[in-house]
Amino acid sequence: MLSYSSVHLASPFNHHQTILSSSPRRGLIPNDSSASFSYRPRPSPSLTSSLSPVAALPAGSSATTLVDEAEQEAAPSLPSPLKRELLPGHVAIIMDGNSRWARARGMPTSAGHEAGYQVLKKILELSYKWGIRTLTVFAFSAENWNRPKVEVDFLLMLFERVLKEGIEDFMRVGIRICLIGDSTELPESLQKLIKEVTEATKNNTKLDFIVAISYSGRRDITQACKSIAEKVKHGLIEPADITESLVAQELETNRIVELPYPDLLIRTSGELRLSNFLLWQSAYSELFFTDTRWPDFAEADYIEALTCYQSRQRRFGQRI
């Protein structure tokens, strides 16, 4: 169902925008002092450069043509309801519903996970194209180890395949792969592959793609406490120095990416909970729950989530 407060359609001719939403989003720094800025705006392409045909330019303006082409390449056009300056910097997704999708079609669970993988590739591509800086996906939770062994083994093989198949593309387009979660429980071959892929892509800067495998939000907080304890033991800090900021710094996401806090957290398949995902980091995340199952999550659904994010007035507890 469309929310009345979030319907926002833009004219394709850029003449008139009709906004039925409430006050526009104000992106502010949350109260958590260790949180980074939620979004770094990119320069918007100029209207004339995106509309003027290259052939109509005079002969002596090759430099202008190259600049226009470079500008167009650097900032691809967004679908019409989306505004570049209001896009979230970090999107997190709980990819739920693969098994139910497969069951509804009389297919094995593995088919659902395969279909989910294809959707993940698409969403990663869109995030890259639209300039989302960080994308985090909840691929496998600590609780998922309780699933049937056949399904768990299939998922682990699928993760290996995803990394092997994707490494060339990641290198080509500049996507950095990071993994969070307890990797010690994973098969050795997968652990080795993860190390190789994260090492190979560590210098990429276009998009940080965080995959949460065997991840638990509570365990993330617990390991942060453990890291701090080791620092105290080595005399690097005093127990009295342990603050909320210090705990936040030791969380897995905070150690690997510039934008560790998701601005937008999407969960598919109609469930309305975090399921132990990014419990600390999601304090100020806009939560978007959709009934669509993950294998059916398409570009239009992603646009709807991003549009909903853009239309919210997020004050982070401050008065405006």
Place this chain on the structure above:
Amino acid sequence: MYLAHGITRALAPPVQKFQSSIILKWILGFCWYLLHLVVSLVDMVCFLNHLLLSSIISTGLLRKYQNLKLNNLNCLAIVVDSEEAEDITKTQKLLSWLSSIDVKCITLYDLQGVLKRTIGNDFKSMTNTSLRECKMSKMTVEILSLSDGKEGIAKAANFLISKYMKDDSLRCNGTKPTFSESQVSNALEAIGYKGPDPELLLVYGPARCHLGFPPWRLRYTEIIHMGSLRFMNYGSLARALYDFSKKNQNYGK
């Protein structure tokens, strides 16, 4: 004359093309706004439908929303936007509704501690209990703010690490710290920051986020955004609780 005729013929097609492109543009623009109107109408109808249903539920005409079976709801949490929490009559009304529905345990939260200052002080003076928790005749109300969330975990970390350092110095064997989730939970309890994990969390405010509710407690909590507290109504509350009572969680299995 031939020249004039030639010029006219050369110019005519661009002029005609220009006119037809303007007409096409107007047609497309009209279609666009018509589509926009249709979408807006559909959205408005859905909104009015939701409003109507909430009103009907409030009157008590729909039996399935009366006598809610809330066996799987041990604790309900409510997050309120701090600015909206200034109006304590709304929060008090919400508590009275929940009391009438027989909800036994409620955790109220707002980011800046407005509820602690207002409702918390009222409870304290009425029942002579702590600012954070109050046992009333039918239900327990716990009132939290940001300092009970992430700051509470930082204090628990301090407690845990101090205890580890003390035990480590007594053992003199320099073991590596190995903490478990249960140890963190116990530490939270020891310093008075442990509370029940709510099964359901209702968010009243403009933004759909939990605003720093104690993260340790949110593991499997259902989160429902109820809109602004200013426009709260009994029907929406009953509907949220009814939908929750029908939920089934797999817990990752």
